[in-house]
Amino acid sequence: MDKKVVSGYLKNITAIMVVYAIVFYLIQIKVINNYYNGILILAGIYIIVAASLNLATGYLGQLALGHAGFMAIGAYTAALFAIAVDLPKYVELVAGLILGGLMAGIFGLIIGIPALRLRGDYLGIVTLGFGEIIRIALLNLPFTGGAAGLKGIPRYVNFTEIYFLVVVVIAFLFAFIRSRHGRAILSIKEDEIAAESVGIPTTFYKVYGFVVSAFIAGVGGGALGFYQRILDPKKFNFMFSVEFFIIVVLGGMGSITGTIIAALALAFINEFLYSIDELRLVFYALTLIILMIFKPDGLLGRKEFSLIKLLNRFSKKTKIENAD
Amino acid sequence: MSLLKTEHIGMTFGGLKAVSDFSIEIKENELVGLIGPNGAGKTTIFNMLTGVYAPTEGKVLLGETVVNGKKPYQIVNLGLGRTFQNIRLFKGLTVLDNIKIAFHKDMSYTTLSAVFRGKKFWKEEKEIEIKARELLGLFNMEADAGALSSNLPYGKQRKLEICRALATNPKLLLLDEPAAGMNPQETKELMETIAFIREKFKVSILLIEHDMSLVMGICERIVVIDYGRMIAAGTPAEIKSNEKVIGAYLGQ
Ligand SMILES: Nc1ncnc2c1ncn2[C@@H]1O[C@H](COP(=O)(O)OP(=O)(O)O)[C@@H](O)[C@H]1O
Ligand SMILES: [Mg+2]
Numbered sequence: 377m378d379k380k381v382v383s384g385y386l387k388n389i390t391a392i393m394v395v396y397a398i399v400f401y402l403i404q405i406k407v408i409n410n411y412y413n414g415i416l417i418l419a420g421i422y423i424i425v426a427a428s429l430n431l432a433t434g435y436l437g438q439l440a441l442g443h444a445g446f447m448a449i450g451a452y453t454a455a456l457f458a459i460a461v462d463l464p465k466y467v468e469l470v471a472g473l474i475l476g477g478l479m480a481g482i483f484g485l486i487i488g489i490p491a492l493r494l495r496g497d498y499l500g501i502v503t504l505g506f507g508e509i510i511r512i513a514l515l516n517l518p519f520t521g522g523a524a525g526l527k528g529i530p531r532y533v534n535f536t537e538i539y540f541l542v543v544v545v546i547a548f549l550f551a552f553i554r555s556r557h558g559r560a561i562l563s564i565k566e567d568e569i570a571a572e573s574v575g576i577p578t579t580f581y582k583v584y585g586f587v588v589s590a591f592i593a594g595v596g597g598g599a600l601g602f603y604q605r606i607l608d609p610k611k612f613n614f615m616f617s618v619e620f621f622i623i624v625v626l627g628g629m630g631s632i633t634g635t636i637i638a639a640l641a642l643a644f645i646n647e648f649l650y651s652i653d654e655l656r657l658v659f660y661a662l663t664l665i666i667l668m669i670f671k672p673d674g675l676l677g678r679k680e681f682s683l684i685k686l687l688n689r690f691s692k693k694t695k696i697e698n699a700d
Numbered sequence: 701m702s703l704l705k706t707e708h709i710g711m712t713f714g715g716l717k718a719v720s721d722f723s724i725e726i727k728e729n730e731l732v733g734l735i736g737p738n739g740a741g742k743t744t745i746f747n748m749l750t751g752v753y754a755p756t757e758g759k760v761l762l763g764e765t766v767v768n769g770k771k772p773y774q775i776v777n778l779g780l781g782r783t784f785q786n787i788r789l790f791k792g793l794t795v796l797d798n799i800k801i802a803f804h805k806d807m808s809y810t811t812l813s814a815v816f817r818g819k820k821f822w823k824e825e826k827e828i829e830i831k832a833r834e835l836l837g838l839f840n841m842e843a844d845a846g847a848l849s850s851n852l853p854y855g856k857q858r859k860l861e862i863c864r865a866l867a868t869n870p871k872l873l874l875l876d877e878p879a880a881g882m883n884p885q886e887t888k889e890l891m892e893t894i895a896f897i898r899e900k901f902k903v904s905i906l907l908i909e910h911d912m913s914l915v916m917g918i919c920e921r922i923v924v925i926d927y928g929r930m931i932a933a934g935t936p937a938e939i940k941s942n943e944k945v946i947g948a949y950l951g952q
Contacts, residue, residue: 381817548815555805555821556800557813563801566790573750573788574802575776575868678792 392543396536403535413535420538420601424545430590433621434629434678435553436585437565438492441498442507443620443651445592449477449483449510449614450594452520455529455601459663469532473541473598480594483510484587492582499586507617514609526607533602541599545592549632552588555603560629561585615657619646622660626667628674633681638674701763702727703872704780708820709758711744711928718744719928720757726872730904731894733915733936736925737948743785746874750782751775762872776807781870783861785877785908791850795841795860799832799851802867806831832867837919838900839863839893846872855886859893866897871895872904879914891918892928912949916940924948 399416402408408416426446432440454476458468483506491502514520521527534543553559560581563571572578601607623642627634649656667674702725710720719741726732736742747753749760749841751772760767762778770778790798807828809820836842839859844852849860858878865873875894879887894917898905909915915922916936924932924939926948932939 378822540897551815551817555811556804556809556824557811557814559797559801560804562793562797563790566792567788569752569772570784570788570790571801572752572772573782574777574864575773575805576801577771577773579771623910 383646396539399539400461400535405505415643415647417533417535417538417603419640420542421596421603422620422623422639422643423542423636424596424599425593426620426627426639427545427549427632428589428596429620430624430627430629430632430635431549431553431561431592432586434624434631434635435558435565435649436582436589438582439497439616440503440586440589441500441617441621442503442505442510443589444612444614444616445503445507445510446480446484446590446593447597447600447616448514448607450480450597451601451607451612452476452514452526452597453479453594454598455526455607456519458530458532458602459528465530465532468530469537469602472532472602473595476598477591477595480597481587481591484590488583488586488590492586492599493579504614504617506564507612507614511609511612520609521607523609525609526601527605527691528599529605529607531602531605533599538599538603541595545595546632546636549592553632557581557584559580565630622664625676626674628676628678630678631674631676631680634674634679637676637681652693702761703763704906705761707759708747708763709745709748709755709760711741711748711753712756717746717928719925722758722925722928722930724923724930726904726906728871729898729902730921731898731919732904732906733919733922734906734908734925735910735912735915738910740772740925741928743876744928746782746876746908749775749874750780759937776868776870779869779871780851780874781865781872781903782857782874783865783876783878785880787857787861789849789857789861789864791848793849794845795836795847795849795852796829796832796845797859798864799835799867799930802829802864803828803831805868828864835863835867855882855889858882858886858890862893862897866901866903869902872906874906874908876908877910878907879909879911887914894918 399408403413426442429440429443432438454472457475458472461468462538487502487506515523553561560571560576563576564578564581568578619642623638624635627638627641645659646656649659704726706722706724708721708723710722711718722745734742734745744753748755751767751770751774754769762775762780765778767775767778776816788802807824809818809824813821833842833845836845840862841856841863843857849857852860862875862878879890882890894905897903907915907919919936922934922936923930924945931944931948933940
């Protein structure tokens with residue numbers, strides 16, 4: 377069994393490095409130009425935040441409508457830290473992202489404890505209000521640059537950094553979900569009363585899952601600041617939270633790979649629809665309606681897409697054909 | 701020594717007194733039936749025992765511990781397992797995962813160990829994988845381990861829910877109308893399963909049943925409630941000839 381695990385790890389690491397090498401090469405030879413490179417980086421940030429929302433909503437089953445707020449907290453914390461200190465690039469980057477995540481996690485705890493102790497969808501309302509409060513606070517606090525935005529953030533995030541940050545976040549989420557802690561979280565979404573009746577401390581796991589989700593959203597926000605070099609409170613509005621929600625619903629509640637695919641798709645579609653903002657909303661509404669009619673569980677439902685399994689299936693098929 | 705003891709517990713919902721002055725004691729390796737017409741307050745009693753509701757009156761003792769006000773998961777840790785009148789499985793999860801979730805409290809590896817796939821993670825996960833499959837094997841369900849629990853036939857869903865409750869290693873098992881919705885064949889199998897559980901797991905069982913004939917066969921002791929009050933208690937023979945009981949059942 378251990379051998380199988382190790383070979384699984386090796387396959388995954390190989391796949392991750394191969395994809396990285398290919399995309400990196402395409403960027404180097406300008407097949408992927410600066411414009412598309414930028415979209416890819418944004419897509420990476422979308423993946424991180426949407427995956428974190430999937431943990432709270434898809435796996436834990438709690439309606440969370442303020443992830444842009446957690447992102448904003450992470451973004452401003454990380455940026456202000458990096459502006460204030462003078463350390464080597466990667467120290468500032470890693471410490472900034474972790475600080476941003478921690479700060480978002482603390483806010484997650486503060487709103488999660490009262491809202492999640494109750495059964496029902498209180499969290500949806502609370503997080504919605506929370507997102508708006510954060511945005512308004514950022515506009516008015518003395519150290520955030522207000523409406524003019526926070527400028528002078530160092531650019532620490534490029535394709536390489538975001539790629540490996542996505543890898544770390546996704547690997548973390550997979551490992552977390554496929555453990556006793558992840559099963560506890562899944563059981564709460566399935567049936568909270570039954571979960572409690574077999575010994576799951578449901579309040580603890582609801583708050584824990586939500587705080588982890590907020591932490592990761594904060595990290596994603598931090599990365600956004602380190603890429604854009606400027607932060608504008610207006611960016612972190614309700615529509616931004618809704619975009620992540622749409623990604624989660626599109627990809628499938630409870631499918632991380634579904635989230636990755638949907639985030640990539642939406643990042644590109646978003647860019648093309650950018651010039652016609654009203655059309656963007658119409659497009660979102662239409663996709664959701666079409667999805668609800670034809671594929672209410674999202675692209676992948678709760679399944680996970682696996683390149684390795686796909687390849688194995690192909691090789692098995694050919695083997696059987698050879699045997700014939 | 702008694703496993704469970706309640707002292708004059710009662711439950712009021714707003715103005716409605718669902719249960720009043722209910723006292724019962726259950727000892728080791730007993731099979732006790734709790735019967736009464738629909739709406740008599742049987743499920744409410746289970747909910748008070750398991751911490752879903754905090755009794756508005758009286759005391760619930762598990763062994764020496766007063767459990768009033770404790771959360772359901774804490775009461776599970778003290779050795780009380782249950783099933784529900786309307787089956788509550790983790791429908792979207794596999795049969796095996798349903799059981800594994802109930803072994804949660806037997807594991808102690810941290811999030812860090814989970815994320816870095818440490819030694820303790822592998823050791824404990826392997827242990828519960830084996831234990832969960834063994835448990836399913838005892839109920840002839842090992843072949844269903846990978847199936848989605850909602851895809852099981854009804855009788856097996858009931859069995860899985862009992863199996864899941866047993867995974868929490870209870871000293872006392874509460875079964876809420878386990879035969880509800882079953883056909884005669886399934887009911888017969890269920891009775892055999894309950895007898896087997898007593899033998900194998902050495903648990904006491906408190907069994908709610910709406911249908912009187914069913915409990916008469918297997919319980920040593922039966923408690924009857926009507927309108928939230930205990931109206932009779934005794935052996936099946938005593939209950940059968942009790943006039944109040946006959947009245948309560950005829951009256952419905
Ligand atoms: N959460 C609740 N809120 C209000 N009334 C309740 C609640 N739970 C049960 N009841 C009432 O308590 C009475 C007993 O119900 P229950 O214990 O479910 O009966 P049984 O299980 O014997 O059929 C019923 O009249 C029911 O409507
Ligand atoms: Mg009932």
